[in-house]
Amino acid sequence: MSTDNTTETAEASSTESKCGASSSDTSTESKCGASASKTEAETSTDTSSSKCGASTTDESSESKCGASSDSSSSSKCGASSSDDEEEVGATVDDFDADPGRLIAVGLGPGQPEGMTTRAKKALADAEHIVGYTTYIDLVPDEITDEADDIYSTPMCGEVSRTEEAIDRALAGNDVAIVGSGDPNVYALAGLALEILESKGETASAVDFEVVPGVPAAQSCGARLGAPLVNDTVSVSLSDHLTPMEEIESRLHAIAPEGFTVAIYNPWSRKRRENFQRCCEILLEHRDEDTPVGIVHGASRDDEATHITDLGTLPELGEEDIIDMTTTIIVGNEDTYVWDDRMVTPRGYETKYDY
């Protein structure tokens, strides 16, 4: 459920939203009134549905990032200038209905079998399911087919999408907002609470709940063997929302210690230097032969796994296996590779004879 991923990956599929926020003009379904674009909000006010979200947003991030007025082929989502501020608008006073529920659901690694029973039940109980198109595609058809409405948007727009989910809940719908992994790991659970607060609403009013999922670090660790059984740090290399100097400071702090490291969002075309800088910092403190595991698209159709060492890692930045869907696991000084698995001893060997 990496939000950086939603802003920067180029893998957005083109599944069409059933809701008004679709960038396609053919979207005429009236199930959902909420819309992130003014044109479609106007359309939606003609529907007879009484359980629709309000929309006062003049400019959706989707229109900035998808088929938009931006003539450049690169998305503006990842840009750090203040030009990309999204304005989101409706407040609690805009809604007359008793609020519905809002649940942030983690889908886990990317296949239905990686979802928990609780996550499936939360989605089955939801009237509306909201998410990035790639994540919505991970939800089993038997669940999406039964939902009253699916609101999916292509990459970018996590702020307006999250507000859309909140508006639908405030308008009386039971809403699930979904993402891969866990809602607490570089993901939308916090943003949902921040936007709820900004609207003058409380989390309690929508029975806000988080349904945890298996994070990418665990999905990837499992694929590699047992690299993460001791103290571990997760670090995102995206400087979209965290300044690079802070990321560097964190890497300098943890690299000399015995932590294993799970690196999220290691690479994008726009900031390849972050990956190189990360490698340099780790190599200042750790041996070149420190084992490193690379997992691309864990549990997805394009999954690829590669075990290498820290000295070799920098030259792999340009390889296909490292992109925004990749998680990299860096071992500590005790980690070793055996039978194509990464093993970080827990310390039993110091106490037990086996």
Place this chain on the structure above:
Amino acid sequence: MSTDNTTETAEASSTESKCGASSSDTSTESKCGASASKTEAETSTDTSSSKCGASTTDESSESKCGASSDSSSSSKCGASSSDDEEEVGATVDDFDADPGRLIAVGLGPGQPEGMTTRAKKALADAEHIVGYTTYIDLVPDEITDEADDIYSTPMCGEVSRTEEAIDRALAGNDVAIVGSGDPNVYALAGLALEILESKGETASAVDFEVVPGVPAAQSCGARLGAPLVNDTVSVSLSDHLTPMEEIESRLHAIAPEGFTVAIYNPWSRKRRENFQRCCEILLEHRDEDTPVGIVHGASRDDEATHITDLGTLPELGEEDIIDMTTTIIVGNEDTYVWDDRMVTPRGYETKYDY
């Protein structure tokens, strides 16, 4: 699936093992030959089962930790003297059968609905399920009822229990070894690989696989709201397998940085000073009003949640809410409490207007 938990918590329930390693004399079932105690190994050799594990272990940790020759009421498991070395024994040469499979399965937070579909399927497919009694109790009855055998042992003995699982796999059985949370988080996936290696076997020979689960940090984070959406460190305060000076060094390194912190194994009667030392170190670098979330027994019947601040945390060490089933989440400098939730901003507020 915290292994420290298995060694030090006092909450072991008394579910009886169906296998020879039960500490109860009434265990006469012949389904499984493997046994961690010499007496029961002798019994088991009389069975007609041809798919049994070898047992050459003279001394089980169960007999040290349960009804044992130790007249003290406190378990010896957590002691760090070399007296507690467990000896484990059989090597690959002791088995004639073609090996079965060995799968380390993470059960997630502690209720069947927190398990993934993949975990349930792995357990349903396993012939033998091996685990600490408390964790076996978390497996749905419809799964345990269908298994050929369940090998559960009370607290302690994770080394001999893991070897038991391996021996059963090497003897030709499809075996699942289970724990709560994720097999990669302070858990047995690494130990299983280490013991396999020590036996002269390979991970490939038993198709060793890890089925990830939702770790305690995520289960607890979800209960608290959204405390972990940025870079995060997990640290265990148990010095059973990691020297306390290393733990202190790690805490000193990460406390001044912007990490949120998930503290595992925060407390036991035998090492209350580790908790106090951790609080002192964090308070050297972070404000007293830094939000702290405490979750005891996430998703279990005795779940309890409390949000406090770092300045208050030290005095809570003696409270019931903090024990070895507790995970503590310490916020970073941006974390705040709103509507009884912990929120760590992801950074959107620096880019978006909401």
